[in-house]
Structures are given as C-alpha cells and as structure tokens.
Amino acid sequence: xxxxxxxxxxxxxxxxxxxxxxxxxxxxxxxxxxxxxxxxxxxxxxxxxxxxxxxxxxxxxxxxxxxxxxxxxxxxxxxxxxxxxxxxxxxxxxxxxxxxxxxxxxxxxxxxxxxxxxxxxxxxxxxxxxxxxxxxxxxxxxxxxxxxxxxxxxxxxxxxxxxxxxxxxxxxxxxxxxxxxxxxxxxxxxxxxxxxxxxxxxxxxxxxxxxxxxxxxxxxxxxxxxxxxxxxxxxxxxxxxxxxxxxxxxxxxxxxxxxxxxxxxxxxxxxxxxxxxxxxxxxxxxxxxxxxxxxxxxxxxxxxxxxxxxxxxxxxxxxxxxxxxxxxxxxxxxxxxxxxxxxxxxxxxxxxxxxxxxxxxxxxxxxxxxxxxxxxxxxxxxxxxxxxxxxxxxxxxxxxxxxxxxxxxxxxxxxxxxxxxxxxxx
Numbered sequence: 368x369x370x371x372x373x374x375x376x377x378x379x380x381x382x383x384x385x386x387x388x389x390x391x392x393x394x395x396x397x398x399x400x401x402x403x404x405x406x407x408x409x410x411x412x413x414x415x416x417x418x419x420x421x422x423x424x425x426x427x428x429x430x431x432x433x434x435x436x437x438x439x440x441x442x443x444x445x446x447x448x449x450x451x452x453x454x455x456x457x458x459x460x461x462x463x464x465x466x467x468x469x470x471x472x473x474x475x476x477x478x479x480x481x482x483x484x485x486x487x488x489x490x491x492x493x494x495x496x497x498x499x500x501x502x503x504x505x506x507x508x509x510x511x512x513x514x515x516x517x518x519x520x521x522x523x524x525x526x527x528x529x530x531x532x533x534x535x536x537x538x539x540x541x542x543x544x545x546x547x548x549x550x551x552x553x554x555x556x557x558x559x560x561x562x563x564x565x566x567x568x569x570x571x572x573x574x575x576x577x578x579x580x581x582x583x584x585x586x587x588x589x590x591x592x593x594x595x596x597x598x599x600x601x602x603x604x605x606x607x608x609x610x611x612x613x614x615x616x617x618x619x620x621x622x623x624x625x626x627x628x629x630x631x632x633x634x635x636x637x638x639x640x641x642x643x644x645x646x647x648x649x650x651x652x653x654x655x656x657x658x659x660x661x662x663x664x665x666x667x668x669x670x671x672x673x674x675x676x677x678x679x680x681x682x683x684x685x686x687x688x689x690x691x692x693x694x695x696x697x698x699x700x701x702x703x704x705x706x707x708x709x710x711x712x713x714x715x716x717x718x719x720x721x722x723x724x725x726x727x728x729x730x731x732x733x734x735x736x737x738x739x740x741x742x743x744x745x746x747x748x749x750x751x752x753x754x755x756x757x758x759x760x761x762x763x764x765x766x767x768x769x770x771x772x773x774x775x776x777x778x779x780x781x782x783x784x785x786x787x788x789x790x791x792x793x
Contacts, residue, residue, distance in 0.1 A: 426463045431456045434475035436550050440468040445551065452551060472550040473572070477629055480577060482541040482584050487512040487640065503640045507536070514538055514639070517600050518593045535597040540635040541608075543584055543615070545626050547572075552625030576626075584631070587614035598653065600636060608633045676704030 431437045437454040439446040439461050446452070446467065454469070461467040488511035493502060507514065517535045547553050559575040591610045592600065600607060612631035619626050638646045671679035682699040685691040703711065739746040 423463060424460075427460045427467075429454075429459050429461060429469045431459060431471060434473055435471045436474045437472065438470045438550055438554055440470060441466065443468075445554070470554060472547055472553060474547050474550060477544050477546050478573065480543045480545065480580055480584075481634075482543060482581060482588075483513070484581065484585055485513045485515045485537075485539045485541070485588065486635075487514070487538050503643075505641065507639055507641060512538075515588060515592050517597055518595055534593075536639055537592075537597060537600055538637050538639065539588070539600075539633060541584060541588065541611075542632045542634050543580060544629040544631070545580065546629050547625055548627045549625030552623050554625075556623045556625065579624075580626075583618045584611070584615055587611045587618065590614055597638065601638070604633060672705065674705050675707040676702070678702045678704070679707075 429437070431454050433456045435456060437459070438452060439454065441462070442465075459469075461469060488508065514536045515538070517537050518533075557576060557579065559571050588611055591607065591614055594610075595603065595607055608631050612628050615631060616628045619628060671683075675682065678699055682696075682703065685696055685699055700711070735746055
C-alpha cells in the first residue's frame with residue numbers, strides 16, 4: 368500500500384513538472400514585457416520632465432519694450448532694492464508664475480486725457496451738428512450742464528485775496544497730458560485693476576487712473592478759476608493753464624502718485640449760450656473802450672516824445688519823485704529833445720539877454736554915479752532926454768506940447784500942412 372502510494376506520487380510529480388515550467392516561462396515573458404514597458408515609461412517621463420523643466424525656464428523670459436520699465440513681484444511684493452527694482456527695456460528672466468510676476472509700466476508714453484466735465488450738455492445730434500447747431504436751452508440746467516464759477520473784478524485784485532461776491536459762469540474744455548515717471552510709487556500708491564488675459568497694463572492704467580485724474584484736474588480748475596475775471600479767462604490761453612497745471616502737479620505729488628503732468632491745455636472756453644448776445648455786446652463795448660484807451664496812451668506817448676523826446680517819461684517820474692536831487696534832474700533836462708529843448712534854449716537865451724542887459728545897466732549906472740553925486744539934477748535930465756529920444760526914435764509923427772513961459776497954461780501948436788511922405792497908419 369505504501370509502495371503503491373509512492374509510485375503514484377512519483378507519477379503525479381513527473382506530470383506536474385512541465386506545467387510549472389510553462390507557468391514560469393509565461394511569468395518571465397510578462398515580467399520582461401512589464402519591465403520594458405516601465406523602462407520606456409520612465410524614459411518618456413524623464414523626457415517630459417526635461418521638457419517641462421526647459422519650458423519652465425523658457426517661460427521665465429520676459430521682454431520689456433523700449434517705452435516701458437517693469438517691476439518684478441515675488442509672491443506679491445516688489446523684488447530688489449533701490450534701482451535694482453526696475454527692469455529696463457530688453458529681455459529678462461524671472462521665475463515663472465506664481466513665484467514671480469512682472470508688471471510692465473509705460474514710462475515713456477505720454478497719454479492724453481480730455482476733461483469735458485465743465486462743458487455744457489450736448490446730445491449726439493448736437494455734437495454732430497457742431498457749431499451750426501442752433502438749439503439753445505432757455506436756461507442752464509445744473510444737473511446736465513457742466514460749468515465753472517469764475518471770479519469777478521473784486522476777486523482778481525490779488526491772487527491770494529478772493530473777497531467779494533461778484534462771480535460769473537463759463538464753460539470750458541481741458542486736455543491733460545500725463546506721464547508715469549516713478550513706476551514704484553505709481554504701483555504702490557495708485558490703485559489699478561488686475562490685468563486680464565489679452566489685456567495690456569497700459570489699457571488697465573487708462574481705465575483705472577482716468578477717474579482719479581479727472582477728479583484732480585476738476586478740483587484744480589475750480590480752485591484756480593475763482594482768481595480770474597471772465598475777460599481774463601476768455602482771453603488767457605497761457606496763464607490760467609499754467610496755474611491749473613501747477614495745482615494738479617501739487618495734488619499728484621501729495622499722494623505720491625509717480626505721475627507727472629506734462630502739459631495742460633485749455634482747448635475751449637465760452638460764456639453761457641443763454642447770454643450770448645448780451646456778452647457779445649459787452650465785448651464790443653470793452654473793445655471800443657480798450658481801443659480808445661490805447662489811442663489815448665499812444666497820443667500821450669507821441670505828445671511826450673514830440674515835446675521832450677524819449678527821456679520825457681523818465682524826467683516826469685523823477686520830477687514826481689521827491690527824493691530826486693537837482694543834479695539828477697539837470698541830467699534829464701540836458702537830455703531833453705523836441706519842442707521842450709527849443710523852449711528851454713529860447714528861455715536860456717532870453718535869460719542871458721536879460722542878465723547881460725542888467726549888467727550893462729549896472730555898469731552904466733556905476734559910470735555915471737560920480738557925476739550924479741556932483742550934479743544929480745543934470746544927470747537925471749540927461750537920462751530923461753535920452754529916454755525920450757529912444758522912445759520917439761521910431762515914431763512917424765511927433766507932437767510936442769511945450770509949457771507957457773508964465774507957467775500958468777500950455778500952448779498947443781498944430782502942423783496943418785503935414786508931410787505927405789509920412790505914411791498913414793492902417
């Protein structure tokens with residue numbers, strides 16, 4: 368029984384050996400295939416990882432355009448110190464998002480921003496019609512119409528004195544040209560929306576910064592215009608814009624915006640349309656007044672020049688100045704020209720003539736003084752006779768009335784047969 372079982376076991380063992388060998392062969396083939404597959408997979412995975420690493424580094428390259436400067440944000444904070452914070456135009460490498468993020472800011476680009484908040488309301492039809500539009504409301508609507516309050520004569524006496532209650536209304540259009548000169552301050556202190564895919568940061572800046580700049584310019588215009596009269600506002604194309612630009616820049620610097628107001632232009636200004644006829648009449652009257660004033664000033668200048676020459680105004684100022692010395696006045700008097708110089712020359716000649724005559728008379732009296740002391744009556748009689756001869760020297764007709772011998776009456780002798788050669792006086 369035991370032997371029989373042993374034989375059966377040997378027989379069964381001999382039958383199972385080929386089957387196990389076959390299974391082992393199959394496992395070896397499967398393992399090899401799996402190994403080969405895993406090997407290929409790991410190779411492909413290495414290539415993919417290598418490609419990803421290459422792409423990762425390639426994706427870190429950023430181009431900064433010639434009109435831009437860039438800031439690098441590392442986990443939301445600006446990377447670098449001092450000047451190293453800014454990337455200049457050119458190709459740069461940074462860690463890809465989300466480690467680093469680049470913000471390009473157009474620092475060389477000048478952006479124009481029209482400000483129409485002070486202009487009266489215009490529909491699309493009015494805008495298309497332009498100046499040919501005749502549609503003028505009977506009154507100004509403060510809800511729709513933009514306007515600016517401007518000072519009167521009392522307000523314009525001093526740029527720092529706005530006392531008084533005389534105000535006017537004007538409509539105006541402005542244009543601000545601005546530029547970002549400090550990217551770091553601009554990014555830190557001026558809020559801008561986040562950039563969306565396909566959207567440039569310049570577009571985001573225009574959209575986000577426009578309301579801020581419009582409000583700043585509007586405040587500056589309101590602050591400045593009250594110091595000017597309506598005539599100054601209408602005629603001034605330089606002084607008022609400079610004043611407003613200065614206020615705008617001060618406000619931008621106060622908030623450390625990093626923005627520079629390159630220029631500010633007053634593109635259009637007008638009085639309210641409702642008073643157009645009256646204002647035009649006022650302008651004409653003002654022009655006539657200014658013309659007459661100008662003509663009067665010109666006449667005065669011409670008269671002074673003709674009378675005394677170019678030095679006349681300075682001489683007049685010196686005469687009114689009580690501190691002027693006689694020496695200074697003499698210098699001006701000697702430089703006079705025109706009719707004044709002729710008059711002065713005649714006066715000086717007349718003065719010289721009188722002085723010389725007085726000297727001659729004085730010398731004559733000195734000469735006859737000894738004789739007068741000896742015979743005063745005779746000297747006086749001689750002086751009298753000389754004077755009569757001098758007076759009657761050029762007389763055409765002479766009539767002499769001699770006293771009578773007795774001295775009680777006078778004898779009159781009339782010559783009837785007058786000399787016909789004597790001309791009658793006309």
